Amino acid sequence: MGRNRAHIWFVGPAVLLMIVLLILPVFVAAALSFTDYSLGNSSFDWVGTKNYDALFSRSSYAKMFSASLTYVLLVVPISVALGLGSALLISSLRIGGELYKAVFFLPVMATLLAMAIVWEFALHPIVGIVNDVLSAGCDIGWLHALLSGSWLGRDPLSSWYGDGCADSFPLWLGDKDYALGTIAFIGIWQGFGFNMVLYLAGLTSVPRELYQAAQMDGADSAWERFKLVTWPMLGPTNVFVITISSIRSFQVFDTVEALTRGGPSKSTYVMIYAMFEKGVKQNLLGIGSAITIIFLGFVLILTLIQVYFVNRKVHYG
Amino acid sequence: MAGITLRQVTKKYGTLSVLNGIDLDIADGEFLTLVGPSGCGKSTTLRIIAGLEAQSTGDVKIDDRLVNDVRPSQRDLAMVFQSYALYPHLTVQQNLMTPLRMRDLNFWERLPLLGFLVPGRRAKMAQIEEDARKVAEALKIVPLLGRKPGQLSGGQRQRVALGRAMVRNPAAFLMDEPLSNLDASLRVHMRAELSELHRDLGATFVYVTHDQAEALTMSDRMAVMMDGDLLQLGPPDEVYEDPQDIRVAEFIGSPKMNILPGESDANGTITCLGLTLDEGLATPQPGKVSVGLRPEHLHVQPRETAECFSGRLTYKENLGSDLFLHLEMAGVENKAVIRAKPHEVDFAAVGETVWFKAESGRMRVFGTDGKRVALTAPDTKRKVG
Ligand SMILES: Nc1ncnc2c1ncn2[C@@H]1O[C@H](COP(=O)(O)OP(=O)(O)OP(=O)(O)O)[C@@H](O)[C@H]1O
Ligand SMILES: [Mg+2]
Secondary structure, eight states: OGGGGHHHHHHHHHHHHHIIIIIHHHHHHHHHTTBOOOTTOSOOOBOTTHHHHHHHHSHHHHHHHHHHHHHHHHHHHHHHHHHHHHHHHHHTOSSSHHHHHHHHHHHHHSOHHHHHHHHHHHTOTTTOHHHHHHHHHHTSHHHHHHHHTGGGTOOGGGSHHHHHHHSOOOOGGGSTTTHHHHHHHHHHHHHHHHHHHHHHHHHHTSOHHHHHHHHHTTOOSHHHHIIIIIHHHTHHHHHHHHHHHHHHHHTOOHHIIIIITTOSTTTTOOHHHHHIIIIIISOOHHHHHHHHHHHHHHHHHHHHHHHHHHHHTSOOO | OOOEEEEEEEEEETTEEEEEEEEEEEOTTOEEEEEOSTTSSHHHHHHHHHTSSOOSEEEEEETTEEOTTOOGGGGTEEEEOTTOOOOTTSOHHHHHHHHHHHHHSOHHHHSTTGGGGSTTHHHHHHHHHHHHHHHHHHTTOGGGTTSOGGGSOHHHHHHHHHHHHHTTOOSEEEEESTTTTSOHHHHHHHHHHHHHHHHHHOOEEEEEESOHHHHHHHOSEEEEEETTEEEEEEOHHHHHHSOSBHHHHHHSSSSOOEEEEEEEOTTOOEEETTEEOSOOBSSOOOEEEEEEEOGGGEEEESSOOSSOEEEEEEEEEEOSSOEEEEEEOTTOSSOEEEEEOGGGGTTOOTTSEEEEEEOTTOOEEEOTTSBEEOBOOOOSSSOOO
8 A cells, every 4th residue: 555655745745736826715715705804803704795795786896897897898809909900910021020029019028017107197187298299289270170070061179179179188097988998098008919929929820821722712812811711720819819818908907006096986996906905905805805706707707718619619620 | 724834934032043944835634743852843833833923034824825913813723732721610511612602702792691692692602512512522522521621531631622623623733742641552542543533624734743653653744853943844754764864864763773984985985884885975075974774774694794794782672573682883882773573683692792784775874964965876896784
């Protein structure tokens, strides 16, 4: 028997580490989500599903779900489409592709927190360059006419731009109608280079002979070849890129923390930020853990969808 | 049905010249093989004919129509690729139908969902399915129609690729090493099948291979290419019997032709390894020559006689029906190879000296530039080598 125990010594440490470092924390979080524990307290009470009831009934958490989902639904499609588009354009270049790759990838490599500060300045309502440029355009007659639609005979004040010129341009991060969109814009700006790199890798694995076969078969335009070859062959990449983008978008935190802190009026109160605010800042570990568990649920669903597609739909073996 | 003509076609990649002026006339209905070692420009030539690659200079004509600026799909050619290049996400049936859908359906009819609303699409689709089915029947792949390429064996994929080329009834078929991914026995089988297909269809076949056995067995004419040059064009037996260039002589034939060093004097008499040969140069010119002799034209002698070559036997390669003797000869760089019947050379043992003679009238002599030089008829006064 003694000899047969050897395997425990080989497998045991790895399994133990996995349990302690990866699986246990999830269970601890799950357990905590049913308590009112605060860090430093010597005891806690089981409160049943009270934390979850709060999550699904209070309006601030409704705003949290809506902010997170809106952010994901804005950032994922646009950053995926931009990533694919730029990858297609770059891969068709004969020269200069490396430069574009590096430039588009820069925001991915840059520290988002540092970049957030730059954006904060740029978007400042009074001294920011964005509104400066916009209002500079108001004084150029033809540009104003073009952007406000008055050259079509429309009332300039009825258009977004004309109204901005007459009144004032948005406060961006300070306006609850614009803040989430602005954060999403920064997320897209930051993330599409990553998708582009993934798509570029996917494109290199499409056999050249397939394109030639498509050309022989009569797919004369680039669009036809894209439909017949590129898009289907990118299937696995698509699933991966969309899943990764979705998870990364659900995880958005640093721009929110640096620029809006969940405001104004909770319009950018995304899940991870809520988790941070409740669990860390306010030391309400119970509700923080409940958010964590819901968040993990979202990620799990996304992962399962990915697994389904990868296994069933896009691998042609 | 179409003939294909290449006129002074060159191809350069940057400064690298890959084709140096190819002239080629492919007759209507011919099975022409482009053969040559790896990297000699066969695929490039084929892709230029197909229009997948633009030539640097020169003209490509199909049936006397200049097609230099014509798109691949408008040239009415079909191509079979080495990797088959089947669309992996489509079933065999959809693969077969793709060229027809591209040709027969217009943009609106090809749109997903919306296309179904276009009047007349159903009739067209029915015709396309019918055509694809006919081809599938001819190639005996009907049971595979619902499968995807990933679920097929190499030979089955090969058939589907052929089918996809056939559905459009193209004027000519271009094939780039279509058999090289198959195992040996299937390859031999498919050779016969391709020849049969060529007979049935009567279409022009341009077939690229680096396997000389395929070239010799299947083609009406073969074009031997090397380093971007077309060295010789002719029927297989002519290329085999009468190589015009020493590189062709060495490339075609297995085992390859033995090349022995020789020297000719001012009268045109050739001496080779100390023996005087029975044929001389038609236009005498003193200098070095290369004497080419095929393994089957060398005959082992039971004992040393006058005017015999000799060499030390290093290896007996037994193929059952034939036996190849590998000989080390003084003054010859490569080992000489003799083809013999096993019973004829029982006495020869590895390590011993073997004597052999060359069959009269079989030697091919090449000058220092590698080109064939003409010989006089065998002369009885000259000694038999
Ligand atoms: N896109 C390219 N850029 C530069 N050189 C190329 C390119 N395509 C082919 N070549 C070169 O052209 C030469 C001929 O290539 P080709 O593919 O025609 O060879 P091949 O005769 O078909 O060889 P194989 O039997 O190995 O397929 C090779 O030396 C190859 O390196
Ligand atoms: Mg090739």
